[in-house]
Amino acid sequence: MARGVTHSASVSSGTVVAKRPASPLMRDIARAARHPMFAAGFVVFASVLVLAIFADAIAPHSYREIDLKRALSPPGGEFIFGTDQYGRCLYSRVIYGTRIALRVGLIVVTIQSAIGVSLGLIAGYFGGVLDRVICFVTDVTWALPPLVFAMAIVMAMGPSLDNVIIAIAVVSWAQMARVVRSKTQSVKSLPFVEAARALGRSDAGIILKHILPNVLSPIIVLATLSLPSAILSTTALSFLGLGSQPPAPDWGVMLNEGINYIEIAPWISIFPGIAIVWTVLGFNLLGVGLRDVLDPRLKT
């Protein structure tokens, strides 16, 4: 009997979802699209995305073709952004750099969200000793200067972009865990969760089917707001020579190489930085817009 009730309940809830014209989340995203900052952020993000996808078609030169005869040419003419100390086209290198920045940002945020969301859900849902332990670990992680600890981790694992991605993700999940935990605590006591428990759903089922969908909007907002700092941190470590290694067209690496020629070829140090600001600005605008619409009370 109980089994039959559970079954029909899940079937009917499934059909309701299917018939609904738009989920609340989609409605919110449609609302966000009319937010000026979100719209501006989307345009910026779209421009970066187009550059990344069609880099092969847009970039006029190879990003690693060395020609010392044309080294350190100033911007203008054939090379819009000028060339670097090896005569490589800076404009092409900046364009290919979008691929690294987007990839790095997405992977860092995915890993840190996976850690933060699962720990937050577990702590908030089960409470008790598990909650206390997770909270303490979160507090310790929160109390550490992220960039400094990421540097220590990279030293232990060896300098490479992959290790930087892991290091940044491992030190920056605490805020996500805190927010998800407190949201889970408030959702947990709502009647529909009680109902699901009364119907004999497993804890894992309740967390995934009933709690997670209801804490999704703060997760989306926080993840979007974390993208800019993920990109800033990874370029900072690449700039310090701990991340991407030459000849990768990583903006941090380009700035690192440029600083040696700052007096005779300042353009090497300028254009990659503008690319970082543009990309990070796009994600910041998207994040602020999403926050205003989805979760106005969430402050970072």
Place this chain on the structure above:
Amino acid sequence: MVHYVVRRLATGVLTVLCVTVVLFAIMHSMPGDPIRMIADPRTPLEQIEILRARWGLDRPVYVQYFFWLSRVLRGDLGTSISTRQPVARLIRARLPYTLALAVGALVLRYLIGVTVGLIVAVRRGSWADGVLVVGSTVLRSVPSFWLGILLIVVFAVHWRIFPISGYVGPVAIVLPLLSLMLPPVADTMRLTRSEVLEVMREQYVTTAHAKGLPSRVVLTKHVLRNALIPVTVTFFLSLPWLIGGSVVVESVFAWPGMGRLLWRSILSQDLPVVQGVVLIIAVLTVISNTLGDIMTALLDPRIRAQYEGVS
């Protein structure tokens, strides 16, 4: 209140202990052998074993941890592998430079951020308000190290007002200070603005206005005092970010501080120095977080009441 302070201090000490364990674990998961890295490749094996024993590297990991911890508690942070100098001395020589930079940036950030935030909040909806919202979003998207590079290009290479890098006198601090301070000042302005706007909607502010207090008094005695509570919290909480930022900025400007020492030691795999610097930075961070929590409790009677009820 005493109850709260004691508990907060105990948590702080526990956090520092956890940090030492984490730090030690990270450093010991390192591939490669620090002895072989510094020793001549032709060094005989017995010689390497003697060196290993001298550094205590032949003991089990947890023994090494307790040895290390007890030495750290006595103020001995070990010896640099590459320069053979005591780590504590290396850090002590550089700490003032980093503190000057970090504390200077912190104070300037809050002086400017709170003042501008307050002015803009009072004139809500004016052009200054709009400029702040857009400007602060742009500013927080600028990496501090690139801002440093830009400042060098403009003020050191083009106009030659400031030195390009290194410490050549007190004036050299201007550019690193600016590049460390400017990106986060946007956050402080925005936080102050939104907190002030929120407090201005409170009933006690309306009451204060209604009983005829001059608006200047309402603003300083009622609005600012309450609005600054969250701002004070971020004042202390922002220290870890500032230190992280100063590592990068110090490297740009060749500033002789701890951040640059950390960076150089990581590149040269100088384990004891990295351990020492990260530990000092972590302790500074925990102290500042603890101070922040205690200050908040002192400033905010609502939080104080919670704990006075308990004790």
